[in-house]
Amino acid sequence: MGETRDAHETTTAADAVAISGVTKRFGDVVAVDNIDLNIADGEFFAMLGPSGCGKTTTLRMIAGLEFPTQGSLKIFGDEVGTLPPNKRPVNTVFQNYALFPHMNVLDNVSFGLRMQNVGRSEAADRARALIKLVQLEGMERRKPSQLSGGQQQRVALARALVNKPKVLLLDEPLGALDLKLRQEMQNELKSLQRELGVSFVFVTHDQEEALTMSDRIAVMEDGRLLQVGSAEDLYERPANRFVADFIGQTNLVDATVADSDTIVLGNGSKVRATTSLGSGSKVAMSLRPEAISIGPRGSAPADHSEESLDGIVSSSTYLGHAVDYRVSVDWIDLEVRAGAIGAQQRFSPGDEVSLWWDRAANWVVAD
Amino acid sequence: MVGSGRQLGGSRLVTAATEALTDPALEAAVATPEFELANIRQRKRRGLLIALPAYIYLLIFFAVPLITVIIYSFATRNRFGGADLNNWNIDSYRELGDDLIRTILLRSAGLAILTTIICLLISYPFAYYMATRSEKVRNLMLVFVMIPFWTNFLVRNYAWYVILGTDGPFSQFTEFIGFGPTRVLFTQVAVVLGLVYGFLPFMILPLYASIERIDGRLIEASRDLYANGWQAFRNVLWPLSLPGVVAGSILVFIPSLGAYVTPHILGGTKGTLLGSYIVTQFLTARNLPFGAAMSTVLMIIMLAATILYFRKGGRTL
Ligand SMILES: Nc1ncnc2c1ncn2[C@@H]1O[C@H](COP(=O)(O)OP(=O)(O)OP(=O)(O)O)[C@@H](O)[C@H]1O
Ligand SMILES: [Mg+2]
Numbered sequence: 001m002g003e004t005r006d007a008h009e010t011t012t013a014a015d016a017v018a019i020s021g022v023t024k025r026f027g028d029v030v031a032v033d034n035i036d037l038n039i040a041d042g043e044f045f046a047m048l049g050p051s052g053c054g055k056t057t058t059l060r061m062i063a064g065l066e067f068p069t070q071g072s073l074k075i076f077g078d079e080v081g082t083l084p085p086n087k088r089p090v091n092t093v094f095q096n097y098a099l100f101p102h103m104n105v106l107d108n109v110s111f112g113l114r115m116q117n118v119g120r121s122e123a124a125d126r127a128r129a130l131i132k133l134v135q136l137e138g139m140e141r142r143k144p145s146q147l148s149g150g151q152q153q154r155v156a157l158a159r160a161l162v163n164k165p166k167v168l169l170l171d172e173p174l175g176a177l178d179l180k181l182r183q184e185m186q187n188e189l190k191s192l193q194r195e196l197g198v199s200f201v202f203v204t205h206d207q208e209e210a211l212t213m214s215d216r217i218a219v220m221e222d223g224r225l226l227q228v229g230s231a232e233d234l235y236e237r238p239a240n241r242f243v244a245d246f247i248g249q250t251n252l253v254d255a256t257v258a259d260s261d262t263i264v265l266g267n268g269s270k271v272r273a274t275t276s277l278g279s280g281s282k283v284a285m286s287l288r289p290e291a292i293s294i295g296p297r298g299s300a301p302a303d304h305s306e307e308s309l310d311g312i313v314s315s316s317t318y319l320g321h322a323v324d325y326r327v328s329v330d331w332i333d334l335e336v337r338a339g340a341i342g343a344q345q346r347f348s349p350g351d352e353v354s355l356w357w358d359r360a361a362n363w364v365v366a367d
Numbered sequence: 368m369v370g371s372g373r374q375l376g377g378s379r380l381v382t383a384a385t386e387a388l389t390d391p392a393l394e395a396a397v398a399t400p401e402f403e404l405a406n407i408r409q410r411k412r413r414g415l416l417i418a419l420p421a422y423i424y425l426l427i428f429f430a431v432p433l434i435t436v437i438i439y440s441f442a443t444r445n446r447f448g449g450a451d452l453n454n455w456n457i458d459s460y461r462e463l464g465d466d467l468i469r470t471i472l473l474r475s476a477g478l479a480i481l482t483t484i485i486c487l488l489i490s491y492p493f494a495y496y497m498a499t500r501s502e503k504v505r506n507l508m509l510v511f512v513m514i515p516f517w518t519n520f521l522v523r524n525y526a527w528y529v530i531l532g533t534d535g536p537f538s539q540f541t542e543f544i545g546f547g548p549t550r551v552l553f554t555q556v557a558v559v560l561g562l563v564y565g566f567l568p569f570m571i572l573p574l575y576a577s578i579e580r581i582d583g584r585l586i587e588a589s590r591d592l593y594a595n596g597w598q599a600f601r602n603v604l605w606p607l608s609l610p611g612v613v614a615g616s617i618l619v620f621i622p623s624l625g626a627y628v629t630p631h632i633l634g635g636t637k638g639t640l641l642g643s644y645i646v647t648q649f650l651t652a653r654n655l656p657f658g659a660a661m662s663t664v665l666m667i668i669m670l671a672a673t674i675l676y677f678r679k680g681g682r683t684l
Contacts, residue, residue, distance in 0.1 A: 112592035
């Protein structure tokens with residue numbers, strides 16, 4: 001390839017995956033729309049987004065099962081553009097595992113090694129070690145159809161990991177499992193990844209899974225990459241309305257930018273919030289339900305005069321550890337989550353209340 | 368084969384069920400209650416009633432002629448070209464050891480095997496191509512495969528007779544491109560050509576059915592696991608399509624082995640094959656017991672092939 005490496009190139013060469021300006025079209029459908037993405041070596045990276053947003057397509061392009069219509073895709077600094085999948089140091093755990101039904105567990109797991117012409121006995125030894133790692137000892141001779149969903153999932157994992165890939169791609173690997181097994185596997189996957197130090201690119205549409213497992217998360221919508229960041233980044237500093245709404249629960253209050261540190265809410269009240277968007281832009285203020293305090297009418301502290309509203313409770317839902325209120329303010333409804341511990345006062349529908357929050361909780365997102 | 372959430376959930380049940388079955392103590396414990404047995408018996412009786420016309424049909428047109436042939440094969444030929452049913456022996460079967468018969472049998476088997484292999488080589492890529500097209504193209508191609516069936520088999524063989532004959536279109540073509548006139552008609556090449564042409568759909572259809580059922584993601588998975596194109600074929604596609612290969616091969620081999628019409632029309636008088644030889648025994652030589660014995664042996668070979676087919680490939684059709 002003979003590339004000349006300047007300072008910038010050497011930094012990207014360290015990235016496990018470097019995607020820049022990649023677009024994938026299927027006829028008229030733009031499945032992936034001009035995305036830039038860097039995944040570091042050893043990172044647990046999640047891709048999150050609603051169905052059809054292009055997660056699988058992105059993963060398949062990294063695996064080589066689909067080629068980009070446009071753009072550059074590098075794996076550890078090497079351009080892989082149209083390299084076939086068998087020539088990439090990448091393995092995949094498929095959405096429905098895609099285990100070979102005519103082979104037993106041992107043959108499934110040692111498949112990749114045999115295809116690389118590793119000797120039969122060495123391949124079997126290495127496969128056995130992986131089978132042990134995923135706790136399937138004693139099932140070597142079983143066919144995939146004789147395994148439970150969770151066991152099949154482990155076989156798929158072992159089959160990919162036995163090849164010591166530099167990047168492991170996982171397409172909703174836990175999607176078919178029930179909740180309990182799913183949580184168990186989440187922990188196992190996470191500790192396995194830490195142990196092996198391999199980059200995991202993990203596709204899911206379960207935001208909780210993404211938030212709890214990943215170092216960084218990419219949120220996609222309609223083939224576009226909306227935001228890449230840590231769980232905190234996404235939750236506390238969402239880049240736009242979609243991300244704010246998609247990650248966790250939030251109240252989105254329509255507003256207009258007045259100047260660089262003031263926005264005007266729908267009812268005309270001015271709120272201090274920093275934004276880089278020009279004055280007059282339509283924005284939304286994202287206010288997490290748990291960031292809002294609730295008290296009897298008039299109980300808002302004096303220093304929160306700008307960040308407070310009066311309203312009437314329209315519903316309350318007891319959750320055990322918390323109570324969710326729905327409060328009608330004159331022009332919108334707000335969700336409020338209050339702790340349910342000890343002496344916290346409870347409110348019933350019809351009660352007149354005041355809501356207030358810290359200035360720091362104001363977060364402006366583009367529409 | 369396409370894995371779905373439901374299927375994956377279900378497979379756990381299957382595992383439990385198979386475990387239960389392999390445990391003799393459990394097996395004994397799951398005794399069927401009386402009323403359930405009665406229920407099953409009643410259902411079986413009703414099934415028999417529905418199948419009755421089929422059984423009658425099979426009895427009249429299959430069992431009776433078959434048994435007649437077998438009986439005749441043990442009879443003795445009489446002076447008038449009939450069969451003496453009072454004189455039982457296995458002379459006809461002894462005659463099968465004759466060198467001429469062995470030559471005919473081997474020649475027929477060789478041609479049938481060749482036909483089968485050529486059909487397989489042509490059909491596999493075709494079936495694979497067909498199975499990986501869109502639904503619309505697939506159905507269109509299926510229609511194309513079936514089109515020959517709309518014309519009578521005999522007529523199609525005569526069409527080849529004309530095409531391959533002296534001064535026929537084929538000969539004219541070879542002459543035109545500079546190879547001089549060719550005489551393919553009345554050679555074994557013509558016979559194999561005719562057989563391949565005639566039985567190709569019987570290879571394509573089961574192959575297509577079994578390839579179409581293979582989950583494409585398995586091929587992708589193998590490629591992801593460092594298989595090159597050939598390895599993916601050898602280790603995943605081929606073994607998973609084997610039922611179709613076996614089914615198609617037997618469906619082509621059996622009728623090729625006993626073929627009569629095609630060799631008769633395209634093969635001329637040289638290189639007699641089994642089918643024609645049996646017909647000759649019945650109609651010309653009027654040695655009914657001998658013809659019957661040969662037919663019986665042929666049927667046994669086919670039966671063996673059919674059993675193999677049901678063991679290995681029957682389930683895919
Ligand atoms: N082979 C294909 N041909 C045509 N369109 C395709 C193809 N593969 C994907 N698409 C389209 O591209 C878009 C993105 O699909 P993709 O499978 O990447 O979504 P996804 O984010 O993985 O969704 P899900 O969460 O449902 O798995 C969809 O609109 C889909 O219909
Ligand atoms: Mg997907």
